[in-house]
Amino acid sequence: MKDIRFDGVGKTFTTRGGAACVVLHDIDLTVQAREFVAVVGPSGSGKTTLLRMAAGLDQPSAGEVRVGGRRVTGPGPDRAVVFQHFALFPWKTVRQNIAFGLRCQGASRARQTVAVDRYLALMGLDDAADRYPSQLSGGMQQRVALARSYAIEPDVLLMDEPFGALDAQTRTVMQEELIRLSRQEPRTVLFITHAVEEAVYLADRVVVLAHDPGRLREIVDIGPTRAAEAWNTRPIHEVMELPSFTHLRTRLWRLLRDQIRPGN
Amino acid sequence: MLVVLGLWWTLTSGCGLIDPNRFPDPAETWAALQQILTPGYAGGTLVQQAWASTRLVLLGFAVAVTTGVPLGALMGLSRRAESLLNPAFLLLRPIPPLAWIPLAVVWLGLGDGAKILVIWIAAFVPCVINTWTGVRGADLTLVAAARVHGADPVRVLLEVILPGALPMIFTGLRLSLQACWTTLVAAELVGTLYGLGRVLDSAYRDVNPAMILVAMVTVGLLGAATTRLIAALERGLTPWQV
Numbered sequence A: 001m002k003d004i005r006f007d008g009v010g011k012t013f014t015t016r017g018g019a020a021c022v023v024l025h026d027i028d029l030t031v032q033a034r035e036f037v038a039v040v041g042p043s044g045s046g047k048t049t050l051l052r053m054a055a056g057l058d059q060p061s062a063g064e065v066r067v068g069g070r071r072v073t074g075p076g077p078d079r080a081v082v083f084q085h086f087a088l089f090p091w092k093t094v095r096q097n098i099a100f101g102l103r104c105q106g107a108s109r110a111r112q113t114v115a116v117d118r119y120l121a122l123m124g125l126d127d128a129a130d131r132y133p134s135q136l137s138g139g140m141q142q143r144v145a146l147a148r149s150y151a152i153e154p155d156v157l158l159m160d161e162p163f164g165a166l167d168a169q170t171r172t173v174m175q176e177e178l179i180r181l182s183r184q185e186p187r188t189v190l191f192i193t194h195a196v197e198e199a200v201y202l203a204d205r206v207v208v209l210a211h212d213p214g215r216l217r218e219i220v221d222i223g224p225t226r227a228a229e230a231w232n233t234r235p236i237h238e239v240m241e242l243p244s245f246t247h248l249r250t251r252l253w254r255l256l257r258d259q260i261r262p263g264n
Numbered sequence B: 001m002l003v004v005l006g007l008w009w010t011l012t013s014g015c016g017l018i019d020p021n022r023f024p025d026p027a028e029t030w031a032a033l034q035q036i037l038t039p040g041y042a043g044g045t046l047v048q049q050a051w052a053s054t055r056l057v058l059l060g061f062a063v064a065v066t067t068g069v070p071l072g073a074l075m076g077l078s079r080r081a082e083s084l085l086n087p088a089f090l091l092l093r094p095i096p097p098l099a100w101i102p103l104a105v106v107w108l109g110l111g112d113g114a115k116i117l118v119i120w121i122a123a124f125v126p127c128v129i130n131t132w133t134g135v136r137g138a139d140l141t142l143v144a145a146a147r148v149h150g151a152d153p154v155r156v157l158l159e160v161i162l163p164g165a166l167p168m169i170f171t172g173l174r175l176s177l178q179a180c181w182t183t184l185v186a187a188e189l190v191g192t193l194y195g196l197g198r199v200l201d202s203a204y205r206d207v208n209p210a211m212i213l214v215a216m217v218t219v220g221l222l223g224a225a226t227t228r229l230i231a232a233l234e235r236g237l238t239p240w241q242v
């Protein structure tokens, strides 16, 4: 399993008028192998940009991103991205969407079928296998997107607000599902979110970004508490009522509010 | 249908509100249809004339699609191709396709070649413009999703950009086919031995409004039928669309 290292990473966009806009400044962050790191921060603080650089979809203007020790220069089979609006191919069935990455890698038909069937079962999608994405609920679409990314067995999963487009109910179900999935198939995960509760519930560590320019504000350790209280084996509503959980959530809330308050 | 027929009869033969020299009544039209069906008119039966036109439409359409769609895709994919070809389009588009007829005849004579060239010019533009728009409007998130799951540029084009552009491409094909019919009939009016345009021209010279009506309705029906074919093809090729 591979780690992700951001070394002094900065990103500057040049606008049409030629003005430079510093989006991220001097980010040093390591996501350990098999670690689940969530990133929270105000809108526009560069969360998506950070993730895109790890995916190889954008290049840093300063510093470098390394995955498993190798410098990222473009997308690669060791990393997969789950997008906020699912980004499923509307013209492919559920089965074809999940098999997409394996087909790109030139996997044999037999191997594709085995992998697809496994993820269909794991995600409870058996009955939807031959439907098109437009015929699925939002929650089911996101399950397909997760399956499509997991199916190429990447070392690193990059998720950009994957549950942001779901209603509260579905969102909770998906959060539990993701915990279950990461127990069965541990991966190195970088998870972007707006929702502090979600970050605390899912992550080993939560990174708080400051705004303008985007930079590291603080890193909050959740792992030890999660392990001590066995969060991973308890239902989500129970975990969210624990004093330790509410304590961490409030702490993160404060950090984030300080970023959002104007004049800070 | 019956209501239209009834109204038609009433207005023409029934109360003579419309002069039969201006608009034919049902009986005359029926007679004209019989005439062109069996002995034929203006050098051929209805089936022969209609086939002569349909054949040219299909040929011109095929040439327009096989050249226009790839060119539109190229312009949608490459900024360079776009900036090179767009000025040419801006210049050529205001010229009505029929204005090419003299040049086409000078180049290719009075045969099918000149007609196909004119149809191609008319039908090519909607193919290019719509494919171009569809390809240029590709969903960049889907392109990114394909890339991060390991797709190379060819696969991105074939499995992401083109399927996404397909509805627009089909819009182009429909417009293009309509352009084929309108242009062909107009081109046949100018000078030809066969075809529905020839029937129209002869009927005009013979002052035979019933025959004019028969030819016009035939063009309408054939145009509608071929458009239906395109729609059926689209449904078959885009099963994900509801």
Ligand SMILES: Nc1ncnc2c1ncn2[C@@H]1O[C@H](COP(=O)(O)OP(=O)(O)OP(=O)(O)O)[C@@H](O)[C@H]1O
Pocket: A013, A014, A015, A021, A023, A041, A042, A043, A044, A045, A046, A047, A048, A049, A050
């Ligand atoms: N291609 C680009 N060109 C110019 N500016 C860009 C580009 N991409 C992002 N930006 C700018 O970078 C900043 C950060 O964008 P980013 O999408 O990374 O923020 P974010 O933290 O993900 O926000 P949100 O929470 O709203 O998703 C924004 O101000 C945005 O306008």
Ligand SMILES: [Mg+2]
Pocket: A047, A048, A049, A160
């Ligand atoms: Mg974002």
